[in-house]
Every structure is written in structure tokens, then in C-alpha cells.
Amino acid sequence: MRVALFVTCVNDAVFPSTGVATVRLLERLGVEVDFPAAQTCCGQPQFNTGYREETGPLVRRTVRAFEGYEHVVVPSGSCAAMVRHHYPSFGAEAAALGPRVHELTEFLVDVLGVTDVGAYFPHKVTYHPSCHGLRMLGLGERPRRLLEAVKGLELVELPGAEECCGFGGTFAVKNPDVSAAMGADKITNALSTGAGVLCGADNSCLLHLGGMLRRRQDPLRTLHLAEILASTEEEPWR
């Protein structure tokens, strides 16, 4: 099977390791991965901040970049939700991309039909289900089922898991105090689990939480789900 990787702008510029991990994981599962270089950003930050007109060119660019691919895999619930839920309001061509875009865990569980991807990650991990994946895509138990099948991994339940971490795109800078208060509560809950790794499937949330963790120098690191799933006994991740 051949798929296009929609790496997302945040991963391209700030978290390329998540893109590398996604490629390594998919190739290990026998999937041929393409990276159409014309892709940039899905337009969600512009759209959600109220700049619909400025979003249009990015929607058209994204649609063109993935023309001809039956499956587009994106390691971000938020960007997948943007394409599936908001692209239809930009016309029929944009709407047609929606069903072809799969958030990474959807692709693994629904399209490939796997939950045990042969990963090995001997750490105590807690999982934060980001809001757009949780509520807009309805990812449900997919991420947990994938994590539970990872050899050596101890998954601990995150209290208040379904509460927003406070990132919210431009919300983080437009309402910095409330955003930080939400992030601090999320971190308190994550620390209470005793986990060493706070895992998520959206790096934008982890950018916010990771930035707070580094500032506070807490003994917890953030890691994208793809990087845990990419890790094997032969080739451990970090």
C-alpha cells in the first residue's frame, strides 16, 4: 500500500522526529510512504482565529498536494479534524479530501487493522487524548489499544484525561493566564501518575505542555505516540 504523509507544519519545523518516526513505523508495517513536497499547513491556525479568507489558499494548496492519493496519513488529530470537519465549507474539491485523510491511529487500527505494531518501549507512560482527536474525530480507545500492545510499556491512567490542556492554538497567547492555569493542572495530574513520559498524538499540545515542563524543570518528558510506536528492541527510540 502506498500513502502520502501529511507531516504538518508544526512537525516539519519543530518536531521532525515525529515525522521520521511515522515514516519508520509505516515502512516497518510494509507501507510505502510518499512525502509530497508541496504541502505546508492545513490552515487551521488561520481558520480558528477568524481569518477564513487567508485560510483559502492553504486549503487549496493542501488539496492539490495530496491529489491522487487514496490514503493520506497525518500524525495529528487536530490537523485531521481541520480537513475532515472544516474543509467541506471550502467547496466540493476540498470536501473530497476529508474521507481520504487518516489520523495516524485511525490509519493503523482501521485501515491496516493492527494494534500490535511490534514496538518496544520499556517506560512508564501516561496518555493525554487531545481534544480534537477525542471529540471531533472520535478516536476513542485506538491510541490506548496501540499503547497497551507495546512491549515493556506500562500505561498508567491520566486523571482528568479528557480535560483540555489549555493550548488551543492562538488561545495560548490570547488568554495566556487561563491557558497556563489549564496546563499547570494537566501537568499536576500527569506528575501524580508517576509516569516518566507524557504521551500525546498532537505535538501542538505537547509544545505547550513541554514548554511548561521545561520551565518548571519537572521530571517528565513529552513524546508523540508515533515515536513510541516506532521504537523497537533493535532500534530503540530515545
Add this chain to the structure above:
Amino acid sequence: MSDKKVRASALDEGRRSGDGRAFVGMPSFPEAAHEAVGDTTLRANLRHATHTIRDKRARAVAELDDWAALREAGKRIKDETLRHLDTHLLRLEAGVTDAGGTVHWAADAAEANRIVADLVRATGETEVVKVKSMATQEIGLNEHLEAEGIAAYETDLAELIVQLGEDRPSHILVPAIHRNRGEIRDIFAEKMGSWGRAAPEGLSDTPAELAEAARLHLREKFLRAKVGISGANFMVAETGTLVVVESEGNGRMCLTLPETLISVVGIEKVVPTWRDLEVFLQTLPRSSTAERMNPYTSMWTGTADEDGPRAFHLVLLDNGRTDALADEVGRQALRCIRCSACLNVCPVYERAGGHAYGSVYPGPIGAILTPQLRGTTSEIDASLPYASSLCGACYEVCPVAIDIPEVLVHLRERVAEEGGKGHRLEKAAIKAASWVLDHPNVLAAGERVASATRKVHPKRLPGPGARQWSDHRDLPELPAEPFRDWWRKNRT
């Protein structure tokens, strides 16, 4: 300014304006929230209260296996009714009139206040008792009556706490949610005496003693009052019947004891038939108080001989509702049945508190309702559509399926278009970013420069946006190269 001062100054301003613009001069949402976030007592009160109600609601809703169908039915009934609102309102007017009531139409807050004040004055009374009502708070009725020499007494327990404390409500269902028992005891002990019967000596903060103090204080008002003022949760067009849903029974006292009853109700509260009402009498209690059935549901149709008020007036209030109705995306906010489930699950409301929203409608529903009813010209109103991380928890629990995140984004478009404070600069920045993102080669060049200079990047940055980010969080350490370069080197 401390949170209490913010509240107090907004209140003073409200008293001066007295025409429903009760929150003129409120600071923007982020500014007001800044104080609330730092108030640890407030945060603890709100966290405890919202989490308790949210968990109870989840259990009450989970009991019904047809919840999804009820939610869909509620949404459709409201949408259908709003589509033919004029027809249903005229039918309602006919029903009320036939049953001996009088219907008044008020285009805005000033007109509604004038009508009510004239009606009270015509009775010769200078005191009224009030049923908890959002609509009368929206128009600033109490302040208007006070300026006309008429004392309005709130009789809902929480509204009484708010009124005695010279405070503002901070929640739709639990207006004094920001107060704990100790604070309520102090307010009762200090203030009851100057409004009527004083609190008993040595009042403690146990719920039973506080409730008894309120009961004695209010009983005096109920027995003396000749005029009652209410809102309504629903109006049934086919018979001209009004419905008030409450938990204490104090509302029923106000609705039945006075000689004259005046109800101020938003025009979107009409439902066509009793069959339609049935749906909401299932979804409203479970969504708001997490009860299976509402404790005190009062219904009345005009006036009746030998029972209840001798005169009944219904003031139908527009006050921005037809403007909201004209907006194809925004109009869904008019489905709201004021259950407050969205407030109780909102992570922003939980941290910022209700006062930061600068309106009697706080929380997610307030963030989409207030800017539609009042417009987006003031600083607070223009900031409300951004008071959300778009996490979607509100939409998930809404019993009439209002897609609050969708309306928030829609209203952000409106604010950005109007280009108010800060938005012109933001638009320029967004345009520039979109241009770069539409030119992958320029983007890649920028990414390479950022990565190449990463060793000298500071952890904090000045300037709009960057400072708000780095006040609370470190900036990320950038990678040695962007993903697209890794791909080019390793896979092509």
C-alpha cells in the same frame, strides 16, 4: 485591580447606566481572567462546584438510553420554531390575551424596563418580589426600578446572596457559585438587616441554618408583596401558557401570592405545543441540576378567578434576538434552554470564573450569546469569542446540540473583519504567515535559518504573542533540520 474591585467597578458602572448595559466598562476577558486565575479561593470554589455538578450530570444523562434522540428532537423543535417565530409568537399572544392576560412587545432593554416600571407604578406599589430570571438581569431591570423608586427583591436563594452581597451572578444555574458557605454566612449576618428581617444571632455556616435564615427573611417579603416579576423557561404557544422551572419553591410563591404578575421573557422561549415542551422537561433537569424530574414546575395561562394573580402582563423581549436570528451560523445560540451544562464542563470557565465574561450569560454559551445580543464594539464583547480553547466539551454536553465552537470561530471572523484593537496588526501577521505557507521554498528557507541559529535562541522573547507564550513556557528547542530536509536526504 483585584477581582473584587473589577466586580465592584463594573457594578457601579451598571448602576449608573441602569438600562441593561450593566457591564459597560468591563475590562477584556483576558484581563478580567488574569485576576480570577490568581484568586486561589475562587479557583477552589469553582473547581469543587463545577466538577461535582458535571459528574452528577454525566450520571443522570447516562441513565437514559434515548438521550441522543431527545437531544436531536430538542434541536429540531427549536430550529423549526425559530424558523417561524413570528407565527408562534402571534399564536402565543392570542392565547395569553384570550386567557385574560396582556401582552407587551419590547424591542430593547430600555423599552422593556419602561413598560415594567409603568406597570408597577400603575399598581401604586413601591416593592416587587422577583423569581430568578435571566432576562430581567440581561436588561438591568432591578437597577432601572431602583432609579424609579421601586425596590426589587430577589427571592431565589443564590440570587438573594448575590443581591445582599452587592455582587454579580457568575453562573446561570448557581449564580453564587463563586461564594463558599463562610462567605455566605458573613453576607447574611452583615446585610440582611438593612434589606428586611435580620439574620438570627450567632448564625453558623451550616446549610440548614443558612437556608432557615433565608426562609425567614424571604417569607416576610412574600407575604407583603403585591407585585411579582418573573421570567419564563418556556412559553407554550398553543394555549398561551408560561412555564417556570425551579428547585426551591420560592418562585412559585412569587408566581401565586401577588395580585399582579409581570413576566419578562425573551421571544426565543416559545415552543409550539405541549408535546414539544415534554422533550425539554426531560432534558433540562438532567442537564442542569442532574435531576430526573424538576422539583417545582409552575405553569399558568393568563389569569383565573379566585386563584393566583388578578392581573397578568407578559413582556416579550427582543433586545438583539432578531439580529442573532438573522445570522445563519449564530442563530443556533437561540436554541439555548439555559441549563448551564456547558459552563460546568468548560475548562476556561472553571479557571476564569463567571464575572470575567462581563455578562449575565457567562461561560461558553455567554461567549457566543453576548456578542450577538450586544454586538462586538466594546472591549469585553470583542474579546469573548476568543475566550475558548475550542476543546468542544460544551458542544458535547449541550442538550440542544449548539455547536458552540463553530459559532465562536464564526464570531471571531466578525471581530477580525471589524478590525478593532490589535486585529489590524494580527491580520497583517496572518496574511504574511499565510503567504509564506503558500510558498514552500520560502518556508523551507525560513525553517533552515531558524534551525541553523538554534543554539543562540533565547528561552524567552519580548513582543506581542511571543511574550504571552514565553511568560509561562520555554520556547521549543528547534531541531537540527526540518523534516523536509531529512526526507530529501534520506528518502529521495
